[in-house]
Amino acid sequence: MSVPILNASGCFDALVAPDVARSLDAFVTKTVTPLPREGNPPPRIAEVDGGMLNSIGLQNPGIDVFVSSILPRLAELDVPIWVSVGGFSADDYAEMCERLDAETRVSVIELNLSCPNVEEAPETAAELVTAARAATTKPLYAKLSPATWDIAENARAVAAAGADGLSLVNTIRGLALDAGTRRPKLSRGAGGYSGPALRPIALACVDACARAVALPIVGMGGVASGGDVLDLVSLGAGAVGLGTILFSDPLAATRIRTELRSPGAPITPAPRHAIHGFTPESAPALAVSTE
Amino acid sequence: MSVPILNASGCFDALVAPDVARSLDAFVTKTVTPLPREGNPPPRIAEVDGGMLNSIGLQNPGIDVFVSSILPRLAELDVPIWVSVGGFSADDYAEMCERLDAETRVSVIELNLSCPNVEEAPETAAELVTAARAATTKPLYAKLSPATWDIAENARAVAAAGADGLSLVNTIRGLALDAGTRRPKLSRGAGGYSGPALRPIALACVDACARAVALPIVGMGGVASGGDVLDLVSLGAGAVGLGTILFSDPLAATRIRTELRSPGAPITPAPRHAIHGFTPESAPALAVSTE
Amino acid sequence: MTDACNSLLLAGREARRQLLAVTVNEPIGPYTLLRLERGGLEPGVPGQFFMLEAPGRTLPRPMSLCQAPRGELAFLVEPIGPGTRALCALEPGAEIHVLGPLGNGFDLDVARPLLVAGGIGIAPMPYLASALGNPPAILGFRTERQAEVGVLLPGAEITVEPRLVTELLPDDPGDVLACGPEPMLEAIRRRVPHAQLAWESRMACGYGACFGCVVERDGWFVRLCIEGPVWREAA
């Protein structure tokens, strides 16, 4: 079975690892913000049982430098480019989407509405999507947080606001203390919890959203094996994003494709919607059930 | 160091294990609802890496039977009794608190505002607390869900509504599929995710709430060792609740007390508020720092 | 202190919990016979079970006592998932926490006992047979390899699918004591209403704490771990 495999935003830099980038069906950039951000001071990461915490703080050069000097180099890789954008107001999202709308090299814009490491915009997720929608005709994927009582409600809201797809899920806030000092392991205290421990939470979110809206879904959260991909696909995801697994296995996408080719138990995927830029053929939901 | 150790609601039945009940500083009942509930059909539990999922569905005999035939037997155990109540409307919470207000054997009422396995009440958590507050003078502990973008906000809301303390945290919704069939392992699909994997999430919630409100906090979520207790206490918890660990170690409370007595690294606990029913002496926050 | 033997009252009976060392862990067909030092634990009544710590897993796993050699407790484990695989992989000397005995075992006050087991359902039978003076037994398996475990019950009549154990039941089976997959137990219940049947369900705690193991009985969900696992259906 073949399902598009992307990286999860912020978990991979295509420019430093072009071979790895070409092993992906699309490259998702680290979240870009209107202005350059230096990010949080170290320590920014800490491993915990079953996963890791991060508080990178959206370090990025800002949209100007991104468009002028990074995007052109990404384009040379010849991999579809998804640009993740983040901001602190509806205007921020609108401004960046407008900038990217003109860039033919950008195939999808992912709206990071859910970074646990930065202050939240005053507007609701739906309002941010509305602003972004008005600024571009490119496919818009809304990336949601699992930290909500009823994610289906959020999914319906961003769908109504004009989102073309969903990216599920972002990290959830977590904290770990040093056993010696009982001080937080991260400079910022709490950070985003990712990795295998996030998997059951991600599956519940994908399931809830797939039932709630008819949008294509990029599923992510602890994906590490072909079996994890089958789980997401059978719940309604049309593609998957690899995050934390790329830190231990840069070639995970290739490995997982191999695992998916090996005949396993046939599964019946939930009715899926093709991810933008991928024909249903290239993301053959049916192949899953027929294998 | 000694800190009150309770069980987490729904993770222990004092009547079947009186010895274990007496090893606790207080017994918290499984959530009681106005009417009897048979709960969800099996399978109700599934283990996942780093934790477990449950969808018990609040099986309980209802408040009448609880008060008439269970409470008297619990009282014989001579352990402080916390009654966890849950409902589907503000009236439900009010009614039950009124019933329990007359029961001298009940020392604290815990309001379960956050069970991921049952439909939610139409009112907000704060409205439920307001209704409960009007119905009883007993200490009210609001049990919050980690599935929220900003739990500090919820904490401030329930505090303003009259909650006397917080119980943090409940499970978070998770889902797991059978590897053979790709069908959910639980009859209800998703369930509540608990155990070690929940720990970093619980620590982040306790930290956020302790900074936001001046209420005593019962910390829980993956607690399995004395070190886990020190983590929660140093972030501001005044007591801890043992849940999933009791399934593998019914005597965990006794073991953990021993671990806490063994001299470890001195820690500075956050300013704490004594849990109702426990004098600051019996919950000597200071002992932590002096050890 | 966890190494000490702790005694606690669970559902009105005494159970003990202790860290026990593996003495031998030998494969028998597709199964593994896991032998542990008995420590201070009692073997209990045949059909009762123990909660065994499964290294690396959050929850312990329920296992019926298979044999009670002097100074040991022996469990027959079928590796079907992470927990049982971890138990089958234990090396001699390794230590795991064990809690038990738990639940209601078989009622041994029977005139003409007949043991019936399917697949891993054979687990409690060797201990049960020794308690009843090796009564006749019928064992059913899905494969020849599984059937190798029959050596644990000498003299038992063994059948391998497609023929089912129920087809071997005599017309007057007497007092049937059975353990096995649900379909088999259902079939026996229809044939022998007063049979004693040992059921299974997924368990988190094994002592009535979680309400995870419930099965439906008379229109209400009851906890199999403390009200079962053995039931005489038509008492």
Add this chain to the structure above:
Amino acid sequence: MTDACNSLLLAGREARRQLLAVTVNEPIGPYTLLRLERGGLEPGVPGQFFMLEAPGRTLPRPMSLCQAPRGELAFLVEPIGPGTRALCALEPGAEIHVLGPLGNGFDLDVARPLLVAGGIGIAPMPYLASALGNPPAILGFRTERQAEVGVLLPGAEITVEPRLVTELLPDDPGDVLACGPEPMLEAIRRRVPHAQLAWESRMACGYGACFGCVVERDGWFVRLCIEGPVWREAA
């Protein structure tokens, strides 16, 4: 396929990833010398590092190459937490994924090399020394037991606290190549501005993917894994 040796371009250099078997894992003082079959990996330049899979952990751990025996890669590991303890516990024959070499190593074009290391900072020194023809070296340790690891660098001058390595630096130290705890590196930087220093930070990926390992350089946070770990401070 993961068992194959995969080559990939990382930050402009070729690195390889392969599942490698442990040949020997021997304690030296409080440390462990972990020797792995080399497989298709290149040892790289002294000061470069590899990401080693730590069994049971989510993230791999960065380790400097310590020695490059024929057909092997050897790492000196200090057990300070779950990951390094897992590595120190590896039995011969066990296999782990290894990615590397990564990062910028030491510049070997030096006239009068002097190696300076503190504690586990000795790790890259044996390989570096062999590349430079065993130049003079100064090693500092916190305990006598740690100092036992000095055997890996015959002829090195060894000091144990309270006396610090910096106190042993000659007035004209020449080309200092150093690795050790941050305070030591800071002290050396003050004394020897043009020294080559190998820094540390927590790393999740080791190849520029996570931005977790940043250190501040000229007012911006740069990724130590691809811009370091070795810097000639005043170039």
